Amino acid sequence: MFPLLTRTVLSLVGFVVVVVFGKSSPSCPSGQFLFRDRQCVLCHPTCSECTGHELFHCSACGVDEDGVERFLYLGHCVTHCPRSLYADRGISTCLPCLQNCELCTDASICAKCQDNYKLQSGRCQMTSCGKGQVQDPDTGECVDCETGCKTCSTENRAVCNSCNEGYFLFSSSSTCLSCLPGYFLNGEKCVKQCPQQTFGDTSGWRCQPCHSSCLSCRDPGPSDCELCQGGVAPVGGQCPGFTCSPDTTLMCEPEFAQCVIFPAVAALALHLRTALHVSKDGSCVERCPSGSFSNSVLGVCESCAPNCQLCADSSDNCVSCSKHGLTPFLHEGKCWSECPDGFFESEEGLCDPCEAPCHTCDGAGSQCLSCSDGYFLRVRHAD
Known part of the structure; x- marks a missing residue:
């Protein structure tokens, strides 16, 4: 049997091939795949192993030629895994988190749950449904009530028990109705102009006192x-x-x-x-x-604006919020019920910024709850 000889050449389509001579059935080295049973072709630079030369033909991942760690996800080698998946560094693959978990660092502990679930002992438990929703008795999922319903029947989501702002309950059909455009709801009547000692609130199209x-x-x-x-x-x-x-x-x-x-x-x-x-x-x-x-x-x-304890020059330029109100935290001249992403609630009643690259944090700027894109949350386990 003749020895197997190889020679590297550049193909016309722009990828590198290794031409194989001899009678034996060749096998390609790591980082290459066999093309038409006779040529070893280099994988895409992001792949460690592959079945083709495109970036979506990866079959295994690792550290690429630029020193970047990559993980296998749907035939791609990605730098970070999508939500509900975590990066397993042992096999360089994106693996699923626990059921109903949105963010995790391994398969056993969840850091953040999907909507309608709460985190309890590292796992995601079903919570009560949100406003305007009811739990489907068959699937357990939260489904929306009919338009205008604030609460509805668990047996039939079209049967309204109460209505959202701008709607009123039509008792004979248990449905929520709204006034025509340009009319305000006053009690159970639709009026073009609200009466004395009330005003027309266009946010909910209702007469407010x-x-x-x-x-x-x-x-x-x-x-x-x-x-x-x-x-x-x-x-x-x-x-x-x-x-x-x-x-x-x-x-x-x-x-x-x-x-x-x-x-x-x-x-x-x-x-x-x-x-x-x-x-x-x-x-x-x-x-x-x-x-x-x-x-x-x-x-x-x-x-001053509601829940604003001190303001300067105008009602909406708050410098101190009421600590006993519903919105006790000061952020950019406004009073908030909770600080937005990227900030945490300080003991002084301020929204202080998290430290980079935290996306959300708690108690101190460096105590991350979730990370910005491109970063992973490292959970410290007790010894």
């Missing part, structure tokens, strides 16, 4: 009045503790608020000279109380 001091308003806050009780115009959007007649102006003169017959310009000049402000209760104060800010142009104290 004004603040108790307003006769008409544009929003629900105490600084959103358009007309006060008795037909009196508001001051800086607020109705004071007492009202002035149409031919007078509310002003600080100089230590307490009075209704004075002054032109508007003179009243404004007096506000600026005395540096006093009319508070919500109609009294004159040098500093606006907590939950309000100084409008130096109008000479009044205007309310």
